[in-house]
Amino acid sequence: MPEEKPVIMINFKTYNESYGFRAHDIAEAAETVAEESGIEIVICPGFMDIHPMSNHYRLPVFAQHIDGISPGAHTGHILAEAVRAAGATGTLINHSERRLTLADISAAVDAAKRANLKTVVCTNNTATSGAAAALSPDYVAIEPPELIGSGISVATADPEIIENSVNAVKSVNKDVKVLAGAGISSGSCVKRAVELGSDGVLLASGVVKAEDPAVVLRDLVSKI
Numbered sequence: 001m002p003e004e005k006p007v008i009m010i011n012f013k014t015y016n017e018s019y020g021f022r023a024h025d026i027a028e029a030a031e032t033v034a035e036e037s038g039i040e041i042v043i044c045p046g047f048m049d050i051h052p053m054s055n056h057y058r059l060p061v062f063a064q065h066i067d068g069i070s071p072g073a074h075t076g077h078i079l080a081e082a083v084r085a086a087g088a089t090g091t092l093i094n095h096s097e098r099r100l101t102l103a104d105i106s107a108a109v110d111a112a113k114r115a116n117l118k119t120v121v122c123t124n125n126t127a128t129s130g131a132a133a134a135l136s137p138d139y140v141a142i143e144p145p146e147l148i149g150s151g152i153s154v155a156t157a158d159p160e161i162i163e164n165s166v167n168a169v170k171s172v173n174k175d176v177k178v179l180a181g182a183g184i185s186s187g188s189c190v191k192r193a194v195e196l197g198s199d200g201v202l203l204a205s206g207v208v209k210a211e212d213p214a215v216v217l218r219d220l221v222s223k224i
């Protein structure tokens with residue numbers, strides 16, 4: 001087990017079950033389970049829900065993306081400072097469903113740091129995990145794209161990618177934490193991911209599409 005308790009990050013993505021009133025249901029369940037368990041649960045709602053989520057819940061709220069821009073004339077872009085002002089304290093960058101070039105990832109990490117946002121750079125393989133670590137984000141989140149949303153856990157289907165990414169990241173910068181994601185849906189998946197060296201998990205469908213998110217969240221923290 002890592003020195004600090006593992007973190008659980010819930011990416012709401014753009015599922016029909018993830019915005020408006022349903023976003024409140026998920027956040028309320030996450031807040032209850034975080035307070036019961038003492039485990040940090042981070043929520044990553046859609047942009048429109050960052051402000052209400054931040055106002056209503058005592059949970060860290062991260063954006064799903066920011067652009068590597070400075071304040072100014074950039075129509076249609078997501079500004080790190082605006083995300084911070086809406087109440088977010090961190091952001092995902094380079095999710096497999098929102099891929100960026102290395103130059104864009106670097107600019108987004110810089111923009112996030114400038115705005116005092118924590119950074120989670122998502123990666124799709126061990127080599128990109130090492131490259132991402134060189135940018136010194138707070139977290140690298142390794143997620144094999146073929147397992148995302150599959151219900152098949154990376155922790156059991158591809159444990160090597162977690163171990164190899166942890167080694168790649170730590171050999172570049174030992175202060176960067178590693179999250180594992182794709183198909184995570186149970187406490188056993190979380191336990192296994194942590195045994196493989198990760199500092200927590202990033203998941204979406206297992207919670208967002210659950211009939212009762214609280215049931216899944218309680219299971220997720222049950223073996224930590």
Ligand SMILES: O=C[C@H](O)COP(=O)(O)O
Nearest residue numbers: 011149182183203204205
């Ligand atoms: O950001 C979350 C990941 O893409 C994992 O998604 P999933 O838990 O639905 O497999």
